[in-house]
Amino acid sequence: MDANANMHLTLNVWRQRNNSTEGGFVTYEVSDVSPDMSFLEMLDVLNERLVHEGKEPIAFDHDCREGICGSCSMYINGRPHGPLKGVATCQLHMRSFKSGDTIAIEPWRAVAFPVIKDLVTDRTAFDRIIASGGFVSVNTGNARDANSIPVRKENADDAFMAASCIGCGACVAACKNSSAMLFVSAKISQLALLPQGQTERKIRAEKMVAQMDSEGFGACSNTGACSAECPKEISLDTIARTNREYLGAKMTSSAV
Amino acid sequence: MSWLTQTLSSSIGKKLVMALTGLFLCTFLIVHLVGNLQVFKSDEGLAFNSYTVFMTTNPFIKTISWGLYAMILLHAIDGLYLAYVNRRARGSVGYKRFDNQSSWASRNMAILGTVLFLFIVVHMANFWYSYNFGEVPYKRYTVDLTEGRLLNTEVMPEDYRLSTKMEQSLNEEGTAKTVIVKDLFSRVERTFSNPLVVLFYLLGVAALAYHMAHGFWSAFQTVGLNHPKYTPLIQGIGLWIFGILIPVIFAAMPVYIFFRNAM
Numbered sequence: 110m111d112a113n114a115n116m117h118l119t120l121n122v123w124r125q126r127n128n129s130t131e132g133g134f135v136t137y138e139v140s141d142v143s144p145d146m147s148f149l150e151m152l153d154v155l156n157e158r159l160v161h162e163g164k165e166p167i168a169f170d171h172d173c174r175e176g177i178c179g180s181c182s183m184y185i186n187g188r189p190h191g192p193l194k195g196v197a198t199c200q201l202h203m204r205s206f207k208s209g210d211t212i213a214i215e216p217w218r219a220v221a222f223p224v225i226k227d228l229v230t231d232r233t234a235f236d237r238i239i240a241s242g243g244f245v246s247v248n249t250g251n252a253r254d255a256n257s258i259p260v261r262k263e264n265a266d267d268a269f270m271a272a273s274c275i276g277c278g279a280c281v282a283a284c285k286n287s288s289a290m291l292f293v294s295a296k297i298s299q300l301a302l303l304p305q306g307q308t309e310r311k312i313r314a315e316k317m318v319a320q321m322d323s324e325g326f327g328a329c330s331n332t333g334a335c336s337a338e339c340p341k342e343i344s345l346d347t348i349a350r351t352n353r354e355y356l357g358a359k360m361t362s363s364a365v
Numbered sequence: 366m367s368w369l370t371q372t373l374s375s376s377i378g379k380k381l382v383m384a385l386t387g388l389f390l391c392t393f394l395i396v397h398l399v400g401n402l403q404v405f406k407s408d409e410g411l412a413f414n415s416y417t418v419f420m421t422t423n424p425f426i427k428t429i430s431w432g433l434y435a436m437i438l439l440h441a442i443d444g445l446y447l448a449y450v451n452r453r454a455r456g457s458v459g460y461k462r463f464d465n466q467s468s469w470a471s472r473n474m475a476i477l478g479t480v481l482f483l484f485i486v487v488h489m490a491n492f493w494y495s496y497n498f499g500e501v502p503y504k505r506y507t508v509d510l511t512e513g514r515l516l517n518t519e520v521m522p523e524d525y526r527l528s529t530k531m532e533q534s535l536n537e538e539g540t541a542k543t544v545i546v547k548d549l550f551s552r553v554e555r556t557f558s559n560p561l562v563v564l565f566y567l568l569g570v571a572a573l574a575y576h577m578a579h580g581f582w583s584a585f586q587t588v589g590l591n592h593p594k595y596t597p598l599i600q601g602i603g604l605w606i607f608g609i610l611i612p613v614i615f616a617a618m619p620v621y622i623f624f625r626n627a628m
């Protein structure tokens with residue numbers, strides 16, 4: 110078969126009018142899908158057809174379409190962001206599928222991420238976790254002269270890796286416990302590793318974990334599904350660090 | 366102390382309790398395994414029965430065993446509560462397709478733990494309960510001390526009772542020793558003569574193997590110990606020693622007794 114020939118696919122898409130109605134799967138046949146289309150472009154084409162047919166288009170989140178904003182959340186064939194490793198849905202191309210495939214497309218499933226409509230979930234729980242402590246309170250000003258604040262190379266690298274988290278929520282979606290530990294650990298790690306983050310290091314760990322728990326995310330069972338599915342491949346080391354940061358902070362901070 | 370209750374009731378704190386109790390249970394496994402190796406001796410249970418007396422009368426070990434029972438209960442209750450909270454966090458609508466990139470054992474710790482819990486209950490009813498509260502007969506062993514050879518054994522009558530679990534005496538020349546001891550080993554042999562019981566024990570050991578293949582490493586991760594120099598070693602020990610070697614030796618015990626009886 111010609112690798113560039115257009116594909117025919119069967120999509121099983123979760124449709125749900127809003128949070129207070131029940132949803133269900135609707136099947137769509139799509140033809141003339143180019144293998145070079147991105148997954149979102151394939152949905153765009155289907156949506157265009159639905160609009161022409163006078164039907165409600167499928168609602169899904171997207172913004173940058175270049176793998177940096179973290180909004181394109183969808184569970185594709187049993188995996189968040191689809192079958193590829195280290196790739197967000199917007200960077201997934203149809204050449205990763207075969208003509209004739211059936212593809213299940215579902216929203217993230219977690220009590221803390223309620224469905225707003227179709228594939229769109231409300232992920233403001235992540236924003237509230239960040240607002241609880243994922244920041245440095247004082248303005249740290251412009252970039253300093255290089256070397257005026259020494260940072261170990263390893264710390265700079267690890268902090269940068271952690272900072273690459275795009276807050277997409279795939280970790281929560283993949284986790285059987287809907288745990289947000291990988292996301293929270295990426296954010297805690299990023300700041301705990303850099304000099305600017307030291308002043309609020311303990312209170313940050315205490316507050317962010319408390320907020321995470323109160324949002325209704327589950328606890329971490331160390332299954333590793335989060336890291337395996339993370340489009341930025343955030344590692345499980347960050348979770349061990351957060352356990353250290355949190356337990357250490359609880360045992361030694363001045364908050365009695 | 367509100368900080369302490371806050372810590373222990375947080376998601377990370379609940380896992381800390383799992384990890385610390387779980388690692389304590391892991392050290393217990395080693396002690397239990399080494400002690401029970403006595404069942405492989407061909408001395409009609411003398412070493413096993415004497416070891417049992419030591420384990421159930423030594424005040425230090427008795428204290429530790431009550432701690433152990435508490436740890437098992439704490440670990441089980443905390444584990445099942447976590448499983449409930451975690452299940453609730455997922456919500457009522459599941460995925461139609463869920464192709465999870467994680468090990469089966471890591472996703473089924475609560476089911477494995479429940480099997481383990483049932484196993485522990487049956488195991489304690491079989492031996493701990495009958496030894497302490499049931500009717501276990503006494504047995505007399507006569508040992509030649511010059512050669513360390515077992516001269517003869519005699520099962521005491523059903524209604525024979527001593528005020529202690531074991532009594533030892535020497536003959537006048539000091540060349541032979543007579544030991545009268547509660548014969549738990551006869552219970553072990555009788556219990557493992559039933560193939561269904563042996564199968565149940567193998568099921569329990571299989572659950573242990575999977576629980577350990579994930580649990581041992583996981584406990585280190587929970588307490589924050591993850592380092593490129595040591596984590597591969599910890600994972601190796603978890604899989605090969607706690608997940609394979611220890612369960613295989615445990616499994617060999619009922620199987621060995623079953624076939625030795627049947628021969």
Ligand code: HEM
Pocket residue numbers: 328329330331380381383384386387388390391394437440441442444445447448474475476477478479481482576579580581583584585587588
């Ligand atoms: C010989 C007996 C047992 C040993 C040695 C043992 C050991 C462990 C260890 C080391 C962990 C890892 C803790 C962590 O992830 O931080 C663990 C986890 C767990 N254990 Fe056990 N355990 C035993 C029996 C049980 C029993 C009887 C139950 C309960 C019904 C149970 C339920 C669990 C659960 C649910 C977890 C996972 C918790 C989570 O990650 O969410 N275990 N166990």
Ligand code: SF4
Pocket residue numbers: 179273274275276277278279280281291292295335338339340341342343
């Ligand atoms: S840790 Fe990875 S999967 Fe989780 S929110 Fe960040 S980028 Fe997404």
Ligand code: FES
Pocket residue numbers: 170171172173174175176177178179180181197198199200275
């Ligand atoms: S749309 Fe921004 S990461 Fe996919």
